[in-house]
Amino acid sequence: MTAVLTVAAPVFAVIAAGALAGAFGVLKAGDVPALNRFVFNAAMPAALFSLTANAPDLGDEALELAGAYALAVSAVIAVAYGACRRLLRRDPEDAGALALAAGLGNAVFLGLPIALGVPGWGPPFVVLMLVEGTLVISLGAALIAPRADGGALAGLRAGVGRALRNPLVLAMIVGLVVSRLGVAPPAPAQTFVDILGRAAGPAALFSLGLFFATRPAPSFDATLSRAVAVVGLCKMALLPGLTLSLAGAFGVVDPAYVGAAALFTLVPSAVGAFVMADAFGRAVADVAAIVAVTSALSLATVSAVLVVFAG
Numbered sequence: 117m118t119a120v121l122t123v124a125a126p127v128f129a130v131i132a133a134g135a136l137a138g139a140f141g142v143l144k145a146g147d148v149p150a151l152n153r154f155v156f157n158a159a160m161p162a163a164l165f166s167l168t169a170n171a172p173d174l175g176d177e178a179l180e181l182a183g184a185y186a187l188a189v190s191a192v193i194a195v196a197y198g199a200c201r202r203l204l205r206r207d208p209e210d211a212g213a214l215a216l217a218a219g220l221g222n223a224v225f226l227g228l229p230i231a232l233g234v235p236g237w238g239p240p241f242v243v244l245m246l247v248e249g250t251l252v253i254s255l256g257a258a259l260i261a262p263r264a265d266g267g268a269l270a271g272l273r274a275g276v277g278r279a280l281r282n283p284l285v286l287a288m289i290v291g292l293v294v295s296r297l298g299v300a301p302p303a304p305a306q307t308f309v310d311i312l313g314r315a316a317g318p319a320a321l322f323s324l325g326l327f328f329a330t331r332p333a334p335s336f337d338a339t340l341s342r343a344v345a346v347v348g349l350c351k352m353a354l355l356p357g358l359t360l361s362l363a364g365a366f367g368v369v370d371p372a373y374v375g376a377a378a379l380f381t382l383v384p385s386a387v388g389a390f391v392m393a394d395a396f397g398r399a400v401a402d403v404a405a406i407v408a409v410t411s412a413l414s415l416a417t418v419s420a421v422l423v424v425f426a427g
Contacts, residue, residue, distance in 0.1 A: 123233040123426070124419050127226070134325025145330035151323035152387075155316055161287035162226055163313030164242060167232075168291025169301065171239045178243050179371050184362035185246050185380070188355060193219040193255055196337065196350040204342055206399070212259025214343060215401040217389040217406045218350035219252045222414075224284065225324045227383040229317035234426045236372030237379065242288060243379045249285040256389070260396045324411075327387060334405035343402040343407050347385070351410055352417060356381035375425030377408055382417040384410035 136144045196218035200211035221227065223245050231241035294301070301309070334340065359381045360374065368374060385407045393403040 123230055124195065124422050126232075127230055127321060128415065130321040131226075131325035134322035134327075135329040136325075137322070138329030139328045143326055143330075145318075145326075148323055148327050148330065151319055151326070155224070155320045155323060157283050159312055159316035159319055160228075161283045162309045163228070163232075163316040164245070165285055165287040165291040165294075165315050166306070166309045168288050169294040171242070171291075171295055177368055177370055177373055178240060180239055180366040181368050181377060182243050182247050184366045184368065185244050185359050185377065188252055188359040188362050188381075189219045189248070189252055190255070191358060192350050192355045193252070193259075195354065197259060197345050199350070200343070204339075204346060208345075209260055210269055210399040210402075211394065212217055212256065212261075212402055213389070214347050214406070215259055216252070216256030216392060217385040217403045218347045219355070220248065220256060220386045220389045220413070221355075221380060221383045222324075222350070222386040222388075223248060223380060223383060223385060225320040226414065226418075229321055230422075231376055231379055232317065234372075234375065234422070236370075237376040237426075238372075240373045240376040240411055241380055244377065246285065246292075246381075248286045249282055249288070251259055253282070256392060260392060260398055272328040275281055324387070328408065328411065331404070331408075334401065334408055336405065340402055340405055343399070344405050347406050348410055348413070351385050351406075352382065352413055371425065375421065378421045378425055379418065382414070382421055384414040 117182035134143075138145070139342060193215045195212050200206045200214045201208070201287065204211075204214075223241070228238075228241060230236040243278070300306075338343075356378060359377055363374065363377055368377070385403075390400070390403045390407050394400050
């Protein structure tokens with residue numbers, strides 16, 4: 117319960133501050149993209165570079181955790197895609213957008229600020245972010261646009277290229293290289309990166325609250341409700357259950373690694389899934405509703421993770 121009060125409560129308070137700013141017109145919907153660009157292109161890459169460049173050697177357990185999550189999230193995306201095609205009768209591209217929402221979690225804007233507040237959770241959380249940033253985004257891009265020239269394989273290649281140009285992924289890769297080489301950045305450069313990186317968490321959380329306050333609430337009908345139920349179960353139940361089961365089977369026993377994995381998989385569907393769905397014009401209303409509902413559920417799931425795994 118202490119972790120909920122000291123870590124989760126301030127995090128959700130910053131989200132609430134962003135929501136209040138939007139509700140009272142202090143900031144507008146048009147301010148969200150600017151905040152997100154700052155977080156995505158500047159502050160969060162700085163934070164991730166600093167964390168990975170200065171992280172201790174994570175050892176074999178990090179690889180085991182990454183492997184467990186990679187298998188789990190691939191399976192969940194496949195299950196969600198199949199369920200959306202067969203049960204919901206959605207076309208391939210819409211099913212791809214919904215499957216992406218089942219696999220892509222809100223690690224950047226919600227999970228990482230919380231993970232950095234719990235001792236030992238930051239490094240394994242970043243390892244999972246690296247897997248998600250390359251594997252999940254690549255699979256999602258291939259599924260949303262499988263009929264591009266060259267078919268699904270071309271879509272997958274385009275997705276991999278997009279993932280490797282992602283500033284967050286690049287920052288993590290460069291940080292890992294610096295860590296492996298044992299090269300310490302000059303003190304002024306490290307201070308600059310630290311100052312910029314400290315802005316990432318608050319700005320991301322505030323922007324998340326502003327995003328929800330300035331978007332119209334989804335209007336649920338039977339079709340939308342079924343999509344939310346199917347994808348929500350995959351994201352908030354199947355993904356954490358399968359990841360933790362595989363991690364245990366692979367020999368991941370460090371409590372910090374298990375806690376980080378639980379948090380990583382129990383954060384809500386990412387706003388990024390909505391952004392990608394909107395960019396391709398596929399299942400936009402469904403994905404927006406999934407993000408909204410799973411974000412509301414995360415008040416309970418994130419608090420539960422901290423009670424169980426962080427005391």
